[in-house]
Amino acid sequence: MLRWCGYCQTFLGEAPPFDKLVITHGVCETCAELALDFTPQNIEHAHTLQDILAELSLAGSRADMQAAKAAIRTATAAHMQPVDMLLGLVAPLLFEIGEEWRKGRITVATEHRFTEFFEQVFALLEPRALALVGTPSGATGQPDALVMNAWGNRHTLAARVLSLWLGARGLRTQLLEPPPPPEEVAAIIIRLQPRMVFVSVALSEHIESVRALADMVSSIPESHRPRFVVGGSAVKMGLVPDTPGLELVPDIHDLNLEAAV
Amino acid sequence: MLHDQLKDATADQHARLDALPFFQALQAGTLPAPAIVTLLRGLAIVHAVLERAVTQSADARLAAVASATSPKLPLIVADLERLDVAQTPSITPAIHAALDCGAAILRRAENPLSLLGTLYVLEGSQRGGDVLRKAYAQCLAVPADQLSYWGCYRQDTQARWAQFTLSLNALTCDEGDVAAVTDAAVRAFEWFTRICSALYPYTEQQLKQHVTAVNFEAGDHAMPQAPGEMELALRAGRDAWDRNPYLEMRFGDRGRRFTSSDSCWLVTLIHLPETQGVRSLEWLRSVLASRGISTVILGIYLQCILRLWMDEGFGATASGPGLARFLADREAERASLGYAVPVVERYERRLARCSGLTVPSAATLIASAWVDERAGIVGALSSTLDWFTDQNRFTPEWTDIVHKLLAELDTLTGAVC
Numbered sequence: 001m002l003r004w005c006g007y008c009q010t011f012l013g014e015a016p017p018f019d020k021l022v023i024t025h026g027v028c029e030t031c032a033e034l035a036l037d038f039t040p041q042n043i044e045h046a047h048t049l050q051d052i053l054a055e056l057s058l059a060g061s062r063a064d065m066q067a068a069k070a071a072i073r074t075a076t077a078a079h080m081q082p083v084d085m086l087l088g089l090v091a092p093l094l095f096e097i098g099e100e101w102r103k104g105r106i107t108v109a110t111e112h113r114f115t116e117f118f119e120q121v122f123a124l125l126e127p128r129a130l131a132l133v134g135t136p137s138g139a140t141g142q143p144d145a146l147v148m149n150a151w152g153n154r155h156t157l158a159a160r161v162l163s164l165w166l167g168a169r170g171l172r173t174q175l176l177e178p179p180p181p182p183e184e185v186a187a188i189i190i191r192l193q194p195r196m197v198f199v200s201v202a203l204s205e206h207i208e209s210v211r212a213l214a215d216m217v218s219s220i221p222e223s224h225r226p227r228f229v230v231g232g233s234a235v236k237m238g239l240v241p242d243t244p245g246l247e248l249v250p251d252i253h254d255l256n257l258e259a260a261v
Numbered sequence: 262m263l264h265d266q267l268k269d270a271t272a273d274q275h276a277r278l279d280a281l282p283f284f285q286a287l288q289a290g291t292l293p294a295p296a297i298v299t300l301l302r303g304l305a306i307v308h309a310v311l312e313r314a315v316t317q318s319a320d321a322r323l324a325a326v327a328s329a330t331s332p333k334l335p336l337i338v339a340d341l342e343r344l345d346v347a348q349t350p351s352i353t354p355a356i357h358a359a360l361d362c363g364a365a366i367l368r369r370a371e372n373p374l375s376l377l378g379t380l381y382v383l384e385g386s387q388r389g390g391d392v393l394r395k396a397y398a399q400c401l402a403v404p405a406d407q408l409s410y411w412g413c414y415r416q417d418t419q420a421r422w423a424q425f426t427l428s429l430n431a432l433t434c435d436e437g438d439v440a441a442v443t444d445a446a447v448r449a450f451e452w453f454t455r456i457c458s459a460l461y462p463y464t465e466q467q468l469k470q471h472v473t474a475v476n477f478e479a480g481d482h483a484m485p486q487a488p489g490e491m492e493l494a495l496r497a498g499r500d501a502w503d504r505n506p507y508l509e510m511r512f513g514d515r516g517r518r519f520t521s522s523d524s525c526w527l528v529t530l531i532h533l534p535e536t537q538g539v540r541s542l543e544w545l546r547s548v549l550a551s552r553g554i555s556t557v558i559l560g561i562y563l564q565c566i567l568r569l570w571m572d573e574g575f576g577a578t579a580s581g582p583g584l585a586r587f588l589a590d591r592e593a594e595r596a597s598l599g600y601a602v603p604v605v606e607r608y609e610r611r612l613a614r615c616s617g618l619t620v621p622s623a624a625t626l627i628a629s630a631w632v633d634e635r636a637g638i639v640g641a642l643s644s645t646l647d648w649f650t651d652q653n654r655f656t657p658e659w660t661d662i663v664h665k666l667l668a669e670l671d672t673l674t675g676a677v678c
Contacts, residue, residue, distance in 0.1 A: 063371060102544070104551030104640065108480075109314070109367045116368040152481065154361065204537060205483035205529065237544065241537045 010081065011088030013253025014236075048078050053089055060093065060117045061110075068121050082129040083168045086161045087252075090118055090125075094157060095233060115157070122157060126164065133167045143174035145196040146189065146226075150206035151179055158232060159200045162252065166198070169257055182209065186216040193224055196257075200232040204239040207246070214245045229255060263434060263442065264426040267381055270443040274450030281454065283461040287393065292400045295468060296460040298344065299352040301337055301410065303359030303456050305477035308334045310363040311379055320373035322432050329425045330384050336410040338477075343407050348492065351471040355459035360473070360481055362452035369445065374438050377429075378445025382453070384425050387411070391418055476522035478515070483529040490528055493573060497565040498524030504565075505558050506621050511648055520562075523549075527566055531581035538583010539590070546633070550641035553648055555629035556591060563588055598635050599673040600628065608666040617656040623649060624666055631670050642667075 003012040005028035012028055052075050059067035075085050097114045100106045106114075147163040149156060156177055163175045174192070179185060189197065199210045207230065214228045228246045236250045249255050278284075286292040312334055315327045341347075369375040390412030398405035414421045434442070470491050472479045485491045498520045502508055508516045523545070530538045542563075546556050563584045570576060608624035620626075627649055633641035646667075650660045 102548050102551070104548070104644065109370065112364055112367040113371060154357070154364075154481070203482060204533070204541065238540050239537055239544070241534045 011084035011253075013251045014092070048074070049080075049089075052078070053093070056089055056121075057093055057096070060097075060114045063113060063117050065117075065120060068117070069124070072121075072124065081132065081168070082125040083132070083161075083164050086122065086125055086129065087165050090121055091158060091161055094118055094155075095236070098233060115155075118157060122160065126160075129164045129168065133164070141172055142192055143194050144171040145173045145198060146176060146185075146192070146194045147173050147198045148176040148179045148185070148200070150199050150201040150230075150232075151182070151209040152206045153200060153202040153232065155200075155202050159198075162198060162200065162231075165252070166257075171196075171257065182213050182216060185213055189217050189226060190220060193220075194226050196229055197226045198229045198231070201230055201234045201240060202232055204234050204241075206232075206234065207240050207243060210246060211243055218245070262430045263432060263439060264429050266439055267378070267429070267443055267446050271382070271446050271450050274447055274454065278450055278454045278457065281457050281461075283457040286461055287396050287400065290396065290399045292397075292461060294346075294401055295349060295352055296463065297397055297401055298341070298346045298349050299355050300456070300460055301341055301344075302351055302471075302473050302477060303355055303362075303460075304410070305334060305337045305341070306356070306359040306363050306473055307366070307379075307452075308332075308337060308383070309477050310366050311376060311383070314366065314370045315376055315380065318370070318373045318376065322434075323373040323377055326377055326425070326428045326432070327380065329421070329428045330380065331413070333383070333410060333413060336413050340408055340410050344401065344403065347474060347495070349474070350468040351474055352460055352463045352467050353469050353471055354463075354467055355456050356471045356473055357481070358452065358455040358459050362449075362456065365448065365452065372441050374434075374441040375445035378442045378447075379449040381429065381442070381446050382449040384422070387413060388418060388422055391415070472522050472525060475525060476518040478518065479522035482522075482526050484525050485528045487578075489573070490575070491525060493569050493575070494525040494528040494566070495521055497528070497562065497569050500565040500569075501558070501562040504561055507623070507626055508554075508558070510620060511553065524562060524566065527562060527584075528570075530583055531566070531570060531575075532579045533583055535582035535586050538581070539587050542583060542587040547638050550630065550633040550638045551644055553630075553644040555626050555641065555645055556633050557625055557629035560588060560591060594636055595632055598632055600632055600670075601673055604669055604673065605666075608662060608669075611662050612659060615656060615659045615662065617659065618654055619659070620649070623663075627663060627666060628670060631667060635674065 003014065005012055010028050052071050055071040055074070056068060059065070059071060072085065075089070080088075094115065097106070097111055101108065101111050145166055147159050147166065149159050159175060159177060163173045166173045174194070176185065176188070180188070197213075199213075201207055201210065210228065210230060217225065220226075229249050230240065230243075230246050231249045231252055234240050235248050238250075240248055242248065247255075283292065283296065286296075312332050315323060318324070366376070366379055390410075392412075394408050394411035395405045397411060398408055401408075412418060432438075470484045470486055472482055472484050475495065485494055501524065502517060502520045508520065512519070526545075527542075530541050533541065542559070546559055549559055550556055567581055567584055570581065605624050605628045608628075609622065612623050613619055613621075627645060630642045630645035646663070649655070649663055652660060
C-alpha cells in the first residue's frame with residue numbers, strides 16, 4: 001500500500017502488503033502538529049491519486065508519453081512534488097511490473113519496454129525535482145550520503161530516484177553509477193567520509209558484494225564509519241538475510257535521516 | 262541506397278571494433294579459450310533476443326530482409342555443445358555487456374526497423390567469419406569444421422550477403438526510417454565493442470560460473486561457485502527432467518535449458534538461512550506455477566537436489582534448511598486442502614488407460630496445480646489445465662476425466678472445510 005499525507009500530498013512511504021498498489025492516506029508529522037482532521041476532500045484526493053496511478057500504468061502499457069504527461073499535470077495540480085511522484089507512483093509501478101512478470105502476465109520484452117518508458121518519465125521529472133532542491137545532489141561540498149546499486153543489480157532507476165529523494169530531504173548525495181570496483185568505492189568512502197551509504201539490491205545474492213564492501217571499510221573508527229543502508233526489491237520481499245553491519249530497510253521512509261544531515 | 266548509408270554510418274565503429282586487442286590476439290593465435298567461449302555465450306544471448314523479436318514482429322519490411330538470413334542461434338548452441346565447455350567459467354563483464362545489449366534490443370524493438378540495424382551488423386559479421394573460423398579453431402585447438410557459427414554460409418557467403426544487401430536496398434524508407442536503422446547499427450557496433458573489450462584482456466577474478474553458460478535466456482541470477490556444486494545441480498536437474506516427461510512434451514528444449522538454470526539457482530538456496538530459503542522458493546513457486554509448472558515438479562527438483570547433496574557429501578557445508586522446510590510446508594498444505602492421494606492415483610490409472618496421447622503423472626500434476634490455485638496462486642490451475650484439456654492434443658475421453666478429477670477435488674475440499 002502507498003501512504004500519502006492527506007493534507008500536503010507528500011509521499012509517506014509504503015506499508016505491507018508491498019505488492020498491493022492501493023493508495024491510503026495518513027498524516028505527515030508537520031500536518032499532525034497542526035492537528036488537522038480528515039475531511040471529505042482527503043478521501044476524494046485518495047481517489048485522484050489512485051486514478052493518476054492507473055493513468056500512468058496505462059500510459060506505460062501503451063508507451064504513451066502524452067498520456068504520461070497528462071497524468072503528471074494532474075498530479076502537479078493536486079500539489080504533488082516531482083520527487084514524490086517518482087517515489088510514490090513511478091517506483092511502485094516498476095515494482096508492480098516485476099510482479100506482473102512473476103505472475104506470468106507479461107513477457108520480459110514488455111517489462112523492458114515499461115522500464116524504458118519510465119526512464120523517459122524520470123527524465124521528464126528529474127529537472128523539476130532538482131529545481132526544487134536548489135542545487136544538484138552532490139554538486140558542491142562533501143556528500144552526506146553515497147547512493148549506489150549493488151554490483152550485479154543493473155536496474156538503475158531506483159538508485160537515481162532515491163538520490164533525488166534524499167536531496168529533497170536536505171542531504172548532499174553522490175550517485176555512483178555505475179558502481180566502481182569495490183576497492184575504489186572503499187577508497188571513496190574513506191576519502192569523503194559520508195555519513196550514510198545507500199545500496200539498492202534487486203536479488204538476494206547481490207548482498208554478498210555489499211557485505212564485502214562493508215568489511216573493507218570496517219577499519220574506519222566507528223564514530224566515522226558510515227551506516228550501510230540496504231534497500232530494494234529483494235529487501236522488500238524479505239529475501240535478504242539479516243547481515244551484521246548492514247541495515248535492511250524495506251521502506252526508506254522508516255529510516256531516521258537526521259543523523260546524516 | 263540503404264546499404265551504402267549503413268556502411269558509411271558504421272565505418273568508424275567498425276574500424277574501432279576491429280582494432281581491439283581481442284582481434285589482435287585472435288589473429289596471433291593467442292586468444293585464450295574462455296574469451297572465445299564467453300563470446301559464443303554472449304552471441305547466444307544477443308541472437309536469442311534478436312531472432313525472437315524478429316519472428317514476433319509483424320512488420321513486412323523487416324520480414325522481407327530477415328527472410329534473406331538464416332537463424333544463427335542453433336549453430337551457436339551446437340558449437341558450444343561440441344566444444345563441451347559447460348564447466349568453463351565465463352568472463353562476467355562481457356556477459357553483463359551482452360545482457361545489456363539484449364535488453365537494449367528489446368527496449369527498442371517497438372520500432373521494428375531498429376532490429377534491422379542489429380541484423381545488418383550480425384549478418385555482416387559472417388563475411389569475415391570464414392577466415393576468423395580458422396583462427397578461432399586454432400586458438401581452441403579444434404578442427405575448423407567443428408565450428409559452425411562463424412562463416413556459417415561457407416562457400417555461399419558472398420552470394421548470401423549480396424542477397425541480403427539487395428533486400429535492404431529494396432526497402433522503401435523515408436529519412437526517419439533510415440535514421441532508425443543506421444542508429445541501431447551504430448549502437449550494435451558499440452555494444453560489440455563493449456563485449457569484445459571486456460573479453461580480452463581479462464583478469465582471473467572476472468572468471469565465474471554464470472547462468473547463461475547453461476541457459477542463454479536465464480538472464481542474471483546466482484550460480485553455485487564452489488567446486489562440484491554446479492555439476493551436482495545439473496545432474497539433479499537432469500534427474501528431475503527425466504522424472505517429468507510432461508516437461509519435455511510441453512516445453513521442449515527451452516524447458517530443458519530452464520530446468521538446468523533453475524536447478525543451479527536452487528542449489529544456491531541451500532546456503533541460505535531457513536526463512537530466506539523458504540521465501541525464495543515461494544517466489545519461484547509462483548513464477549513456475551503461473552507458467553504451467555505445478556509445485557509437485559518443484560518438489561521433485563528439491564528432492565533430487567537434496568538427495569544428491571547428501572549422497573555426495575556436501576551436507577557438511579550446509580543442509581538446506583529452507584528446502585526441507587518448504588517441502589514439509591507443501592505436505593501440510595496438501596493435507597489441509599483435503600488432497601487425497603488415493604483419489605489422484607485412481608485418476609492416474611483412468612487417464613493412463615485413455616486412447617491417444619497420454620501424459621505420465623498427469624493427474625498428479627493437475628491436482629498439484631489445483632492445490633497451487635487454492636493456495637492463492639491465481640492462474641496456476643488454468644495455465645496447467647489449458648494444456649491438459651486442449652482438444653487438439655487429447656481425446657474427449659481424456660478431457661472428460663480431467664474435468665471429473667477437478668470436480669472430485671473440489672468435493673473433497675468441501676468435505677474438509
